[in-house]
Amino acid sequence: MKLIDTSSLIDMLRKKSYEAGAISVITLIEVLRGIRAEKRSRVKKLIEESFEVLNLDNEVIETYCNLYNAFKEKGEMVPDADLLIASTAISHGLVLKTRDKHFNKLKPLGLEVELSS
Numbered sequence: 266m267k268l269i270d271t272s273s274l275i276d277m278l279r280k281k282s283y284e285a286g287a288i289s290v291i292t293l294i295e296v297l298r299g300i301r302a303e304k305r306s307r308v309k310k311l312i313e314e315s316f317e318v319l320n321l322d323n324e325v326i327e328t329y330c331n332l333y334n335a336f337k338e339k340g341e342m343v344p345d346a347d348l349l350i351a352s353t354a355i356s357h358g359l360v361l362k363t364r365d366k367h368f369n370k371l372k373p374l375g376l377e378v379e380l381s382s
Contacts, residue, residue: 268354269316270363271295271346273381286362287317289353291346319353328352332374343371351376 267286269277274292277283293312300308312318319325329352336343343351351371354361360377361368368378 266317266359267362267379268319268350268357268359270350270361270365270368272364273362274312274316276364276381283315284362285316287319287357287359288312289350290318290320291349291353293318295346319357321349321353322356324356325349325352328356332371335374341370343367 267284269284269286269288269292271292274288274296278296293309296312297305297309329348332343332348332352332355336348347365347368351361351368353359354377355375360379362379362381364381366380368376369380372378
């Protein structure tokens with residue numbers, strides 16, 4: 266199973282295509298905030314029926330803190346949402362499917378990435 270990143274999920278929605286996998290609760294939030302209020306609950310239900318939604322548990326939070334500290338020590342910052350999504354993939358042993366190449370800089374810290382086009 267793969268963890269589908271926000272960019273890949275949005276791409277699937279636009280193309281009306283589907284690939285089985287899981288998503289982070291962060292991805293669910295990022296997608297829903299861009300949906301008009303009158304459609305939001307219907308889209309949320311569709312996404313939750315189509316993908317396993319992985320929440321922020323203790324292991325994800327601990328992984329996030331380790332990633333955050335690793336980048337802070339280097340003087341680099343990665344957006345919290347991206348670190349939380351990457352932490353979800355790492356802690357669940359999932360490959361992250363994304364369109365965003367910036368996730369590649371997390372590979373040395375244990376993230377497996379599959380770039381989609």
